[in-house]
Amino acid sequence: MEGLPDPRTDGELLVATVADPHAFAIFYRRHVRGVLSFFRRRVESPELAFDLTAETFAAALEAAPRYEPRPEPARGWLYGIAWNKLHEARQRGQADDAVRRHLGMAPIALSDEGIARIEALAGGRVLQLLDGLPAEQREAVRARVLDERSYEEIAAELRCSPSVVRQRVSRGMRAIRSRLKEAEL
């Protein structure tokens, strides 16, 4: 994660994976947060979200030699795999680990700190707290913090001034921080 970002596209990294394991590591770092969040929003536990994330990247690694670059970004390809893994997990009632076993990957046991890290990365606990905010604050925090949109853009959509949006975001974040602290006590 150090140094300059790798200039290669996702597709180029997947193609390079055939000979360079580091290329897949870069691809993984780019997308692990997004994939983890994708699962965390859709499953009940951080453990299951992590399991599905691991299986998704393992499947992507396994399929990399067959990856064919297309005009659309490789992100869609990765999320297509994630989608299928989620679908399978819902049908089976549990995450599969067939690809990881096949690749000889060791199971990763999670400590409490590890689960907290997953939650922090996927925003699971924060998302729960976010849902508990009043609607105005929730929308403002989502748009600003999760979607990284400008205050002006959000203000135009919500038909209020940017300073009102700032105030809602500030109040919402303060409430989330305070509830997180309460939970830690």
Add this chain to the structure above:
Amino acid sequence: VNDDPILALERELVGAARRHIAAQGRADSGPRPRAGGRRLRGLPSPLRAAALVALVLIPVAAVAIALTLPRASRPAAAPSPGSGPVGGASPAVAQAGPAPLASLVSELAVLRRPQTAADRDPRALALALLRHMPGISARLSRIRLAALAPWGAKVVLAPVNRQLLIIVGGSVQGAPLDSMIRTWGGEALAPLSGGRATGVVLVVPDGVTQVALRITRGGKAWTERAPVHDNVATVRLPVAANAAGAARITWYRADGTVVKRTPPPPPKPQAHPGPSLFSELAVLRRRQSAADLSLTEPPHAPRTEAFVGMPDRASARLAEVSAWGARVYLMLYWPPTTRVTDALPPRLRAAARRQAPRQPTLWILSSGGQGQEIGTAQTVADGQALAMSGGGPGNRSFRLTMVVPDGVTTVGFAAPGGNGSGFSAKAAVRDNVATLQVQAPPDRPAITWYRADGTVIRRIPAATG
């Protein structure tokens, strides 16, 4: 137990990738295939199979990455009747064991001609690359600059141990002599233009003067031809390496007769089942915004979920403000879980199991939560994801909403008909949705999908009756 599972997972993935590459390396140095790499087929792992269908890849430090492809693993075709020295090489000879260098030299005139100053120049490059490989003894006198590829790379041939290395630009690829020359020649592939094109280098025996590559991609097939000089043909293909590697190759003699032709490749194993809504629709892949969450969730009774599936609020997307001013949302519904179905009274369970979707389905919803199921990923891909509704009491207009896959930018609707019911109109696509309002209830109209440049992607005929 890991405090940082994200990092631990990265280590495991990198380790798995390393093992895969090492396995590939072992395959390089292991016993020779009895016939053209045939032993590589039938391996259980898709990963290993995908790796081993490639020719031998020799990764070299500080050189660019190169891909190798499955020519060596192709089943050998029967020699053509009346073929020359190449076509006449019988499978029995190929199975007898590794061919000595002398045999290779006897089949490649480029290795027999005197070494020139131009050949000696790339020798330095070859040596620099080979230095990284232990146990290698290169035949320096046999190194040849065989071609300058159309994409600017020098093609150098270097017999090394029992391999002929093909050095293309900064990458090295090679194959055992026996499988290479006596079956399908040598081949090296270089990804170009970010992987969207591929430089193909083919090494062919004496007597072959032209090669033809039959490429198939996306239902389109065409042939590229290239002349042979110094036993090497080079061609730049506008396709990715996978498609280039799957091309059918024909070797021709000077009189136009065929020396050899590769059989059709076996069908590739499917990486993942069918299209998914996620891969078909960019609108579902973009980040969810506050506007997307303005959807009022449809008022489903718990029992309803057992019949229509379970709404996935995280997938809700505001796709379009329709031609009639209403917000159009898309949302996915998952097939009901066993727990949901089992919660029904016994008399309803069988009916729910019959009716419930078995795949994720896509719904079109309005701001108020009213909606209708539009189908599965296959429905979208097939051009059948069309909703039609009336304009409401006292309103004679009819409303069409179509969900289209990525790449479609305009949808043309056309309905022939008398009594004022015929129409023809185009609607722009926004976030995979196109809407149109017409003034009479049509039958399902004929539909045409257009790309951004105006070309037609697909025509879907009108439904009749």
